[in-house]
Amino acid sequence: MIEKVLIANRGEIALRVIKTCKALGIKTVAVYSDEDYNSLHVKQATEAYHIGEAAPAKSYLNQEKILETILSSGADAIHPGYGFLSENSDFASKCEKNKINFIGPSAASMELCGDKMQCKAAMLKAKVPTVPGSPGLVKDVEEALKIANDISYPVLLKSVFGGGGRGIRLVNNDKELREGFETVTSESISAVGKSAIIVEKFLQKTRHIEYQMARDKHGNAVHIFERECSIQRRNQKLIEQTPSPVVDQKTRDRIGELVVKASEAVDYTNLGTAEFLRADNGEFYFIEINARLQVEHPISELVSGLDFVKLQLDIANGEPLPFKQKDLKMNGYAIECRINAEDTFLDFAPSTGPVPDVTIPSGPSVRCDTYLYPGCTVSPFYDSLMAKLCTWGQTFEESRTRMLNALNDFYIQGVETSIPLYKTILNTDEYKSGSLSTDFLNRYKIIDRLKEDLKKEKIEKSDAALAAAIIYSEYFKSRVQNSTPDNSNWKNKLG
Incomplete structure (x- = not known):
């Protein structure tokens, strides 16, 4: 049984794992870089070890240092969180060789999931529908051109070793394909040291819908419903919700069966996510398996x-799933907003620096997973995600209203955030009606609407300040004329 877990990560996900481990009486080991010396995960873990410089390659991606720390700390398991080494099959293999319980799928399964081409072949064999495109890797740009013209533009060029929305290019003609082929190749080599490209048909007005899946070491598998992840920027998710507005129970069951088949096809164990594109005609196409716990869990x-972290630990301990598919029921509606430190008007460029003050929203059915505290710093070395703000409601509208209130209560001083963007999105008729797509921001000109909202808010604040100034002026005049004015009346005027 797992008694001590090293968390090979940082920020809010490290804190999330620590929270469940504490509840289960499991000791935790934090690792940290120079940059994270004062981070909350370092303070809340049972023990903490310094592993290197701020740059991820010299700390959180340093496999040998992390393995050395696991062995020296006496940890018997490792939780990789997401990002960093979470989907690195070489690292998972090293853990297996050192008899360290890697809380995730096996190295072999992870390697298969990480190779989009082999994973696609496994899905086709299991009769899980995939997006039309190249039957294998394309050897050069000329072959890519032929395939693109066969299936017709627009198409996506995708690095087999990409992830998180990276290593993908949308191209509309031969000229763009030639240029994009070079770009995707160089991005892939830069990210993982190798390149292999596939060509897939770009489906117009798609929705990104993923299914949570769980499979134990005894072959029992279930899906734990879907999440709608269509609101994105640069192929990376911004807002997620469950259930999806376009998934009824019949569809949920049908696609859920495909998800179970997908997990069996790659011999997946632990928790993971099967991701699909839903075309405008209602057809679902498998795109990939994320072999880890998801940000939006x-x-x-x-x-x-x-x-879910407890479930991960139980499966890693060899325990069978404590439920069957028929035992799982959806209750209510939930929304997540990823609170990123970035400037919406500078193409979502990262915004970093000290955070002198912060107010974290709370209240009934409001959850905020975050590493923020007054006096912390948003580092330029890591992902821009600062917090995951989630709300639950018995109805979608109740969840949406709670989210808007929570966004209004969330105050982060010192950096630009995505909060204003989310308030604009949640107030659009398109979002409220469930008319979602992966090109939501462009399709509905959301950035232009955000500018209008901010302009209106500025004017309203200016008008309110002017009105208050006038009332205060009248009040002080009355004090000159009347030594005992009716203060309660003035308080009512000020509202």
């Missing part, structure tokens, strides 16, 4: 009542 926890 909290909303699935809110509607299922499960603790």
Whole structure:
């Protein structure tokens, strides 16, 4: 049984794992870089070890240093969180060789999931529908051109070794394909040291819908419902919700069966996510498996009542799933907003620096997973995600209203954030009606609408300040004329 877990990560996900481990009486080991010396995960873990410089390659991606720390700390398991080494099959293999319980799938399964081409072949064999495109890797740009013309533009060039929305280019003609082929190749080599490209048909007005899946070491598998992740920027998710507005129970069951088949096809164990594109005609196409815990897992926890980190630990301990598919029920609606430190008007450029003050929203059915505290710093070395703000409601509208209130209560001083953007999105008729797509921001000119909202807000604040100034002026005049004015009347005027 797992007694001590090293968390090979930082920020809010490290804190999330620590929270469940504490509840289960499991000791935790934090690792930290020079940059994270004062971070909350370092303070809240049972023990903490310095592993290197701020740059990820010299700390959180330093496999040998992390393995050395596991062995010296006496930890018997490792939780990789997401990002960093979470989907690195070489690292998972090293853990297996050192008899360290890697809380995730096996190295072999992870390697298969990480190779988009082999994974696609496994899905086709299991009769899980995939997006039309190249039957294998394309050897050069000329072959890519032929395939693109066969299936017709627009198409996506995708690095087999890409992830998180990176290593993908949308191209509309031969000229763009030639240019994009070079770009995707160089991005892939820069990220993982190698390149292999596939060509897939770009489906117009698609929705990105993913299914949470869980499979134990005894072959029992279930899906834990879907999440709608269509609101994105640069192929990376911004807002997620569950259930999806376009998934009824019949569809949920049908695609859920495909998800179970997908997990069996790659011999997946532990928790993971099967990702699909839903075309405008209602057809679902498998795109990939994320072999780790997802950023957006909290909303699935809110509607299922499960603790996913506990479930991960139980499966890693060899325990069978404590439920069958028929036992799982969805309860209510949940929304997650990824609170990023970035400037929406500078093409979502990262915004970094000290955070002198912060107010974290709370209240009934409001959950905020975050590493923020007054006096902390948003580092330029790591991902821009600062917090995951989630709300639950018995209805979608209740969840949406709670989210708007929570966004209004969230105050982060010192850096630009995505909060104003989310308030604009959640107030659009398109979002409220569930008319979502992966090109939501462009399709509905959301950035232009955000500018209008901010302009209106500025004017309203200016008008309110002017009105207050006038009332105060009248009040002080009355004090000159009347030594005992009716203060309660003035308080009512000021509202």
